[in-house]
Amino acid sequence: MSHASNAYRWESRAELATALPEEAAIYYEWLLGLPAGSRPGEALRRIGVAGVRAPEGGASGWIPVFYVDDLDAAVGRLAPGSWRTALSDEPGSVYVVDDQGSTVRLRTRKVGEAPGPANSLLNFDCSALDVPAAVRFYSGLLGLQVAEVAEDAYDMRFLLDSGDIVAGVFQLSGIERFEGRSIWITYFEVASVEESVTRAVQSGSRVRIPPVDSPVNRYAVLDDPWGNLYGFSHVFAVRGAQVTGGSFVPVGMDT
Structure with a gap:
């Protein structure tokens, strides 16, 4: 795994909560062709x-981890609803479960710490049951702008920070494991989606969405051997880092 993208530009990480963490860490390190460290996960x-x-x-x-300056301010921007927070075992961090049941983790930057670099090897989409509601929720939580993709079959929206993509929100229907649920998908940025999917299938993963193009990338979605959803992505270099014009339409925060 050597391909990096400049299209998704927000300080973020991801974590995997799974019943067999050591085995899963070994699997993903092998799947992505990463040189093994001294212990699984390194x-x-x-x-x-x-x-x-x-x-x-x-x-x-797989759970996205987004960095913010102030946890209380981020959560305080949310309108009342059935969403909830759950404390983590790490100080300065909280899980946020939205009204549709999807989970993200927020981490606080240290006082005086400048935002870190964007993670060019991971990106995220939320498949939501109610796209406008999810867009309102996460644009409020993270203080982001919104752009929608014109005439998109999946009602695709992008959450933006000054034109840079933070995450996508869409609605997948008619696809097993996406019916009747809302879920975040973590994608690994790779040089070839097709080659990565082949390697994954040969090692026990199952394809849910075969390689296909979106307005910004080629991607695929799979289950790992333990049933965790994940994806591969290859962002189109010609798109540049920002969403500007074309088939993208800026929309208000009251989308």
Whole structure:
């Protein structure tokens, strides 16, 4: 895994909560062709995976980790609803479960610490049951702008920070494991989606969405051998780092 993208530009990480964390860490390090470290998970940390651990607080699977300046301010921007927070075992960090059941983790930057570099090896999409509601929720939580993709079959929206993509939000229907649920998908940026999918299938992963193009990337979505959803992505270099014009339409925060 050597391909890096400049299209998704927000300080972020990801973590995997799974029943067999050591085995899963070994699997992903092999799958992505990462040089093994002294213990399972060490190589994954070098590409932005904050940790592979057993589930806590009911959250499992791949979870995006977004960095913010102030946890209280971020959560305070949310309108009242059925969403909830769950404390983590790490100070300055909290899990946020939205009204549709999807989970992200927020981490606070240290006082005086400038934002870190964007993670060019991971990116994220949320498949939501109610796209406008999810867009309102996460644009509020992270203080982001919104752009929608004109005439998109999946009602695709992008969450933006000054034109730079933070994450996508869409609705997948008619696809097994996406019916009746809302879920975040963590993608690994790779040089070839097709080659990565072949390697994954040969090692026990199952394809949910075969390689296909979106407005900004080629991607595929799979289950790993333990049932955790993940994806591969190759962002189109010609798109540049920002969403500007073309088929993207800026929309207000009241989308």
